[in-house]
Amino acid sequence: MLAFTFIIITLLSLLFFYVGTGSDKRFLTISLLWISLIAGLALSGFFENLNTTPPRFLVVLLGNVGFVILLLKFLKKAKINTKLLLLVHTLRLPVEIGLYQLFLQKQIPQVMTFEGYNFDIAMGVSAILLFGYVHFSQKSIHKMVYLVWNFVGILFLTTIVVIAIISAPLPIQLLGFEQPNVAVLKFPFILLPAFIVPVVFLSHILMIKSVLKK
Numbered sequence: 001m002l003a004f005t006f007i008i009i010t011l012l013s014l015l016f017f018y019v020g021t022g023s024d025k026r027f028l029t030i031s032l033l034w035i036s037l038i039a040g041l042a043l044s045g046f047f048e049n050l051n052t053t054p055p056r057f058l059v060v061l062l063g064n065v066g067f068v069i070l071l072l073k074f075l076k077k078a079k080i081n082t083k084l085l086l087l088v089h090t091l092r093l094p095v096e097i098g099l100y101q102l103f104l105q106k107q108i109p110q111v112m113t114f115e116g117y118n119f120d121i122a123m124g125v126s127a128i129l130l131f132g133y134v135h136f137s138q139k140s141i142h143k144m145v146y147l148v149w150n151f152v153g154i155l156f157l158t159t160i161v162v163i164a165i166i167s168a169p170l171p172i173q174l175l176g177f178e179q180p181n182v183a184v185l186k187f188p189f190i191l192l193p194a195f196i197v198p199v200v201f202l203s204h205i206l207m208i209k210s211v212l213k214k
Contacts, residue, residue: 016088021081090124164184
């Protein structure tokens with residue numbers, strides 16, 4: 001059930017970002033190819049082999065850099081809908097609930113949950129409130145509120161990404177030795193760092209650029 005939930009979150013991230021950035025077919029094509037590649041490797045157990053140098057998880061980290069740069073280039077002139085991009089961030093709430101379930105299943109350390117140093121659940125809840133306000137009141141949110149919210153979101157996202165990396169069984173592991181972050185090496189949970197995180201990051205960047213243009 002938890003695995004199915006993460007697959008649904010991944011697909012919703014794809015859908016919300018797609019419609020929120022003007023339905024660019026190139027994003028859809030690149031994303032589906034990237035998801036298929038990572039999913040295929042994960043299902044084969046590729047990332048669970050920890051005895052390689054360099055670590056195979058480097059494929060995800062370096063791939064994400066290329067994925068973000070490529071999409072920023074394609075979406076430079078995209079028609080950004082900040083209201084729809086808020087929907088991407090609402091998914092951070094079920095992600096946090098899912099991470100807590102993974103902690104209970106001893107797949108990730110507590111430090112990666114809202115009981116640790118993961119404050120990202122606040123972004124999921126606030127995104128729901130902001131979307132509800134914009135949708136039902138038909139009013140826009142003040143520019144400064146949007147900017148502060150997005151910068152805080154990037155800070156929280158960066159924090160949990162760093163914690164997740166140094167909690168994984170990699171040569172740079174610094175946390176979670178008793179219960180390391182092994183879920184990130186398996187399908188479908190690897191789609192969280194490989195796709196959901198970069199899409200959330202891109203949503204923040206595009207929302208900031210859109211607000212500054214206005």
